[in-house]
Amino acid sequence: MGDLESNEGFAALVEPHRRELLAHCYRMLGSVQDAEDMVQETFLRAWRAQDGFEGRASLRTWLYRIATNVCLTALASSPRRPLPTGLGQPPSDPTGQLESRPELPWLEPLPDELVWGRHEPAPDEEVVSRESVRLAFVAALQHLTAQQRAVLILRDVLAWSAVEVAAALDLSVAAANSSLQRARAHLASVRAGRAERGSDPVAGGGLVAEFARAFESYDVARIAELLTADAVWEMPPFTGWYSGSAEIARLIETQCPASGPGDIRMVRTAANGQPVLALYMRGDDGVHRAFQLQQLTVRDGRVAHVACYFDTALFDAFGLPAVLPPAGSADLLLRHEAGAERGVLAQPG
Structure with a gap:
């Protein structure tokens, strides 16, 4: 196992993946705090399971598999995180009474510094694209089931193959493909319903x-x-x-x-x-x-x-x-x- 056999060696290997795993967990959960907690849980599970890491997949792929399943476990007991526009009601009267629901889990923003740091990376160094964490995209993901969310992110954001996704989620390839089709169709209907149009890639x-x-x-x-x-x-x-x-x-x-x-x-x-x-x-x-x-x-x-x-x-x-x-x-x-x-x-x- 080489460097994985020591605490310092393990940390040195997994720490470079922290930012992209944080973005991945955020896409799944819609919460900064929850995403940070899930990354820590991912590293803990990876540390405990390192003897079972045989190197057939890359360390990065192995960590993503763990992170995805950690998030799926969390989502089993956690409702989706919408924005108010995702609740299904029409626009409100601006002069009317404001109704506050602080007990609901709301979608949260993801600070850029946690993902990209204080300096802009070179294009070939940017492992997390801004489009993949845009607020509108993450808000739309909240309308999918946990499995659909995982499949769509692994296929369309991380560009995994259907075989890789099926293995990561313990699904058949047919089930993974079916889940992806349903996820894409649902995401398209959500975006069409909002008459979503593209935002400027870099706001002036x-x-x-x-x-x-x-x-x-x-x-x-x-x-x-x-x-x-x-x-x-x-x-x-x-x-x-x-x-x-x-x-x-x-x-x-x-x-x-x-x-x-x-x-x-x-x-x-x-x-x-x-x-x-x-x-x-x-x-x-x-x-x-x-x-x-x-x-x-x-x-x-x-x-x-x-x-x-x-x-x-x-x-x-x-x-x-x-x-x-x-x-x-x-x-x-x-x-x-x-x-x-x-x-x-x-x-x-």
């Missing part, structure tokens, strides 16, 4: 910065201008979702606790290969505290979809503080300047 930094400035100025009219006419806004754990730039503007005017410029400060980061704006809201004491994360989908030079996450525990997953230091001071937020136009945006003086 200028647009994201302007969107942040509009919020920091609390310029609702400008926010509406930066949205597509058919934009969608959703914000778990609130169950409602909102369609159209005019309706979203009414939502912000009616429900947002900000009252004017300076109440909001924004910090840019990224998740699922998409821009994210961390919104901090000023309290009565003048302190800006974590309020929500806005994940943006950009299309045709406008913001086409915003997923707002009100679970402020997610700020920790992004390495973001719960409280911002006074505007204009030197602070640690600049560590998020890890790519094109990432970092602190338009901090008001």
Whole structure:
């Protein structure tokens, strides 16, 4: 077994696969915390089973097989993680009462830094494509059964053969192929039902910065201008979702606790290969505290979809503080300047 026989040797062999396994478990589960837990469980099971690793498959393939089955076990007792648009109800009234369901397991964003680190990899080094973890794709996966999800990811994302998938999941090849067909058909119907259109592969930094400035100025009219006419806004754990730039503007005017410029400060980061704006809201004491994360989908030079996450525990997953230091001071937020136009945006003086 060579290096697998020592703790240090085992860790040295499996650790390079951590990021891609995290992305794989996230696709399966839709949760950052759960994905991290499943990667740890994968390494633990691999360590315990190393004597049975005969080298007929690559170490990478072996780890993926373990990770997939670990996730399938977890999914047996865990419901799917939707976004509000996945609950099946029509758009909500932006002036109506907000219904919150914090007890439901909601789909979460995947911080880019956990998958790609702070530096952009060369194309031939990027083992996890951004398209494979796009929010719309992971949200659509939530409509599949656990087995369909596993088969589709192994076949269409990892490009495994039907024989490899059948062996990994203890299925016949015919059963694996049938599950794949059903998964593809269901995924196509979900996407068609949402009239899904492709997002810009790299969202324009200028647009994201302007969107942040509009919020920091609390310029609702400008926010509406930066949205597509058919934009969608959703914000778990609130169950409602909102369609159209005019309706979203009414939502912000009616429900947002900000009252004017300076109440909001924004910090840019990224998740699922998409821009994210961390919104901090000023309290009565003048302190800006974590309020929500806005994940943006950009299309045709406008913001086409915003997923707002009100679970402020997610700020920790992004390495973001719960409280911002006074505007204009030197602070640690600049560590998020890890790519094109990432970092602190338009901090008001």
